[in-house]
Amino acid sequence: MAIIDVIKFNGIANRNWLVYRYPGESFVYGTQLIVGEGQIAVFVKGGKALDFFSAGTYTLNAPNIPILQSLINIPFGGRTPFTAEVFFINKTVKLDVLWGTSDPISLIDPKYLVRMRVRAFGQFGIRITDYRVFLTEIIGAVGDDQIVKYDAVLNFFKGVTVTKVKTIIADTIINKKISVLEIAPLLEDLSETSQESLSGEFERFGIQIVNFNLSSINFPDEDFETINKILGEKAAFDIIGDNRYQVKRSFDVMEAAAGNEGGGSIASAGMGLGLGAGAGLAMGNLFSNTAGRVMNNPVKGLSCKKCGEMNEAGAKFCCSCGEKIATAQIECYSCSTTVDENAKFCSNCGKSMLNKTCPGCHTENKPGTKFCSDCGTKLEE
Template identity: 30%
Template sequence: MGLFDGLQRQLRSVIEWQQPAPNALFEQWTDNGDEIKNASTLIVGPGQGCIFVYRGKVQAVFDTEGSYNLQTDNIPFWTTIASFMQFFESQYKVGIYFYRKTVILDQKWGTTSMIKYLDPTYKFPVGLRAYGNYSYRLADPAGFFVNVVGEQKAFTTEQLRTVIVARLGQPLADFLATSRFGYLDIDTNREEIAAGVLQKLLPMFAELGFAITDFRIEGTDFDEDTLKRINRIADMTAEAQAAKEVGLDYARIQQLEAMREAARNEGGGAGMGMGLGAGISFGQNIAQAMNNPAAGGATSAPVAADPMEKLAQLKKMFEAELITAEEYAEKKKSILDGM
């Protein structure tokens, strides 16, 4: 049986890539030690290509599916190889590598580290992570074989993903730095950002022998420091808007807020005294602000002489959480008592 198997291998003459693994991108043909015979037939299946390597150099690339008779078909490189080999036996073996010619779809990517750039609106550093998917194909199989695969017997889509992801960060950072997209613009302009990054990736990967056919950004995530800064800006903006609604400027609101915090921070006899004094001062300042908003810097706001207007302003301050429920009730009673 062993003798028959050995003889059968010697008589085989068909070279083909049968049932390649789903993640196979490049794979060397070995087929249990078969060697090329003088009348071998090469079969290149749909979506496949084949590279012949002799003495460390790429001698030919078959990029069209079909069947090739290596003895009779007009293949210039074959004559060159045959001249180096006596009866197809030589110390230099021919390397046959099949590769996947189809587009590799929906490969996932994500930035490996935080991308830093200066936000053009708020003028502070932003830390961003992004993720998405891409598709690609081998545009120059021989170049890819020489520049990426090298002496490896197989090369997978996972290996190429590592190569691609490692090179995404810098083009993405460069584009964000020059595009002037701020924190609030990132998510609404993901398609434009992806298109801009793709233009930076194409020449880079063309040198390696493959082309990105589709590049998408599915989502982004900002670091904790960036989120803290943004939330602080949002809070200050909301407070400033609330101050405007009650006829005070933001500086005056901050002063009142500080005094209220001092009044709340009671501890021991001295603290109670300070709290009481701050509370009285706070009440006086509220009264002053309500009776004369112009003193707080809002020169355009009218003086609220009508008790109904005072009550309406007082309610707005309470709803904006600028005063507590106790302060609201006390001041409301004072206004009503003065009617």
């Protein structure tokens, strides 16, 4: 095997390389080592990472390779041969590591009570900080390739990255009751939480997460169309008031779950049961609140003819626009039923409530009058 006098790595065309395994293991005492900017050279013997070299030019001798020297006991003097592996590690920060959820997070939006399929995307940056741990834990798992790229190593972390981010998003939406449509302002906080949660997983292998960005949380267009429909329904229920919208959505979800034969998971079934209980409670509260309002406010007055606002019984003027809304009450001359003074017929017996005009003197007479109060002319029935 040829003896190598110079060890160096000029790099490759792109920055996607992470580790370069130098093609040779036989060196001599006095070999020159050249390490470029942004590189770390590591001597490995027997699977153990030993001496490290940052950017610069070195002559391999006892002072420069103390750990390797103590392990193989290179004789002093001359160009004594020895064997070792040399790895060059890219120590620059890689900021464009992309990640995304391969499958959506299926959950119930807490505000609109509709099933959503949430996806998340972003990017993060990493750098190697503990070279000994990194080489020991990771490089042995990537085979004997001369060049190891970032993608090969990052594949090991895809699963844990997506799992932790999905858990954090689901916890925020379900337990903290933040609607998917209102989660955008929390992207920065969710990014920080995700970085804190993932840092330990990467540091175990000598890798530091420099930053972590959760840049997008979205869902399919058809889910957004469903939300738009629900928003329209909610606007109508808001006009009516009460909690009937929440109750309706709860029953809609329960009905949809009941019709999804064999398609739901155990988690979905549990969520359905929870919604069922919530719907029952909401319905009970609705009936209780409605009964309370009926007892406290048994009758609603007429709506204002000018602005349409509903006013309490007995109100004389509209609480919204000030229009006079009080209507005087009179008794039916025939059956004594109380009717509005403007009523044309009695709501009980059907008798006319209009004044009678005398055909002789044109005097106005009260309803039910048989003879004119002024001239005595008999009035028509």
